[in-house]
Amino acid sequence: MPVSIVVGLQWGDEGKGKMVDHLAAKAVAVARFSGGANAGHSVEAEGKRFALHLLPCGLVRRDVIGMIGSACVMDPVTILEEIKSLERNGISVEGRLKISSKINLTHPGYRWIEKQSEADLANGKIGTTGRGIGPTYERKFRRNAIRLEDVFNMDTFKTLVDFHTDEAVNSLNLDSAEVEMLHSDVEKFIEATREVAHYSDDVSLSIARFLAEDGLVIAEGAQGSLLDPDHGSYPYVTCGQCISGAACTSLGFGPASVTDVIGILKAYTTRVGAGPFPTELDNEIGEKIRQAGHEFGTTTGRPRRCGWFDGVLAGYTARINGCSSVTLTLLDVLSGFDELKICTGYQGGKFTTGRSMDELVPVYETLSGWTEDIRGETEWENLPEAAREYVLAVEKMVGVPVTSVSTGPGRDDVIWR
Ligand code: GDP
Numbered sequence: 001m002p003v004s005i006v007v008g009l010q011w012g013d014e015g016k017g018k019m020v021d022h023l024a025a026k027a028v029a030v031a032r033f034s035g036g037a038n039a040g041h042s043v044e045a046e047g048k049r050f051a052l053h054l055l056p057c058g059l060v061r062r063d064v065i066g067m068i069g070s071a072c073v074m075d076p077v078t079i080l081e082e083i084k085s086l087e088r089n090g091i092s093v094e095g096r097l098k099i100s101s102k103i104n105l106t107h108p109g110y111r112w113i114e115k116q117s118e119a120d121l122a123n124g125k126i127g128t129t130g131r132g133i134g135p136t137y138e139r140k141f142r143r144n145a146i147r148l149e150d151v152f153n154m155d156t157f158k159t160l161v162d163f164h165t166d167e168a169v170n171s172l173n174l175d176s177a178e179v180e181m182l183h184s185d186v187e188k189f190i191e192a193t194r195e196v197a198h199y200s201d202d203v204s205l206s207i208a209r210f211l212a213e214d215g216l217v218i219a220e221g222a223q224g225s226l227l228d229p230d231h232g233s234y235p236y237v238t239c240g241q242c243i244s245g246a247a248c249t250s251l252g253f254g255p256a257s258v259t260d261v262i263g264i265l266k267a268y269t270t271r272v273g274a275g276p277f278p279t280e281l282d283n284e285i286g287e288k289i290r291q292a293g294h295e296f297g298t299t300t301g302r303p304r305r306c307g308w309f310d311g312v313l314a315g316y317t318a319r320i321n322g323c324s325s326v327t328l329t330l331l332d333v334l335s336g337f338d339e340l341k342i343c344t345g346y347q348g349g350k351f352t353t354g355r356s357m358d359e360l361v362p363v364y365e366t367l368s369g370w371t372e373d374i375r376g377e378t379e380w381e382n383l384p385e386a387a388r389e390y391v392l393a394v395e396k397m398v399g400v401p402v403t404s405v406s407t408g409p410g411r412d413d414v415i416w417r
Pocket residue numbers: 008012013014015016017018039040041042043044293294298329330331332333406407408409410413
């Protein structure tokens with residue numbers, strides 16, 4: 001009964017999409033378990049580049065079933081756009097997309113509410129993706145959110161939709177043109193929900209059937225563990241739980257089904273949005289990494305903040321996820337640096353992911369760089385010695401075997417050790 005969970009161990013964008021697509025070659029199903037269209041997962045395959053937001057990356061492989069768990073949140077309009085975008089690239093999801101009937105929906109008013117709340121926070125803003133993620137989770141836990149299954153009872157559905165439309169209109173200072181725009185978006189939301197209801201499924205039951213037949217199910221995480229609302233850099237976090245434990249809750253299987261927890265770590269660190277980042281390089285080295293790694297957000301296009309690899313944080317997130325192995329991605333981006341640094345501790349032995357995280361001062365170990373271009377390399381022995389030393393230094397800090405290294409965005413650009 002194998003379930004492999006794939007999770008990000010930093011602040012997101014570690015290359016989860018690329019690795020899920022790589023691993024999906026052996027899977028019957030890939031199931032997204034956290035977040036919504038705040039995520040951006042890139043896959044390069046068949047000479048094309050796909051950007052997935054809520055659809056599981058496994059769908060890029062035509063024989064894989066894609067599922068979306070109940071702890072994800074969904075904007076029905078944007079998921080239909082995503083499905084159409086895949087179709088335009090010759091990939092149909094018909095008959096192989098299953099969305100939990102219990103998933104909570106993002107009403108169009110939530111984006112306006114989020115925009116207002118980010119503006120109200122003034123200097124303390126989170127820098128969200130603006131996709132209505134926070135308000136959707138807030139309403140889920142307030143216990144009056146709209147679930148996909150509500151659309152099967154039109155009276156209930158319309159009452160809920162009207163409630164949330166009224167709440168947006170009453171709590172925001174909208175002018176008449178904006179109210180009209182919101183009403184028009186609500187009509188589109190209703191239509192889209194009806195259309196997407198066709199994919200509604202009991203995801204837990206479907207997974208149980210795959211597992212009974214011994215098929216590999218990959219649980220695809222989104223965001224990164226440092227954005228988790230419990231264990232991340234609170235309050236600069238997202239609202240959906242995104243560590244490995246959340247896969248069981250969202251998809252409805254028990255922990256005993258899990259055979260692997262694969263942590264994805266970038267060879268350096270990036271972060272989008274506000275919040276502490278102890279190893280940030282707000283200088284020409286950070287800019288060099290950003291350009292070499294094309295570090296601009298897949299969802300919002302924002303430049304990602306870049307910094308050195310943080311071994312303390314990576315060790316911490318590997319622990320809270322219970323990682324059995326780690327994949328180190330984007331190693332090729334570090335070619336051409338004279339020297340590289342890894343954070344091995346913080347001054348005074350301090351550690352926190354809470355409100356005083358921005359007081360942490362990193363202590364670094366310096367390693368030799370390498371000049372060779374290693375992009376697309378698939379053999380461990382062919383890596384320059386300094387690159388191998390770098391991987392081993394990461395492994396030592398993380399305390400979990402680095403069993404694979406990604407050397408390019410392409411599906412097959414992976415070294416297995
Ligand atoms: P995700 O959110 O974790 O799925 O990561 P993103 O897709 O948002 O960002 C990772 C970026 O790095 C994407 O542009 C990928 O195509 C790219 N990528 C993934 N792995 C590698 C790698 O090993 N080397 C290089 N150069 N690019 C990679």
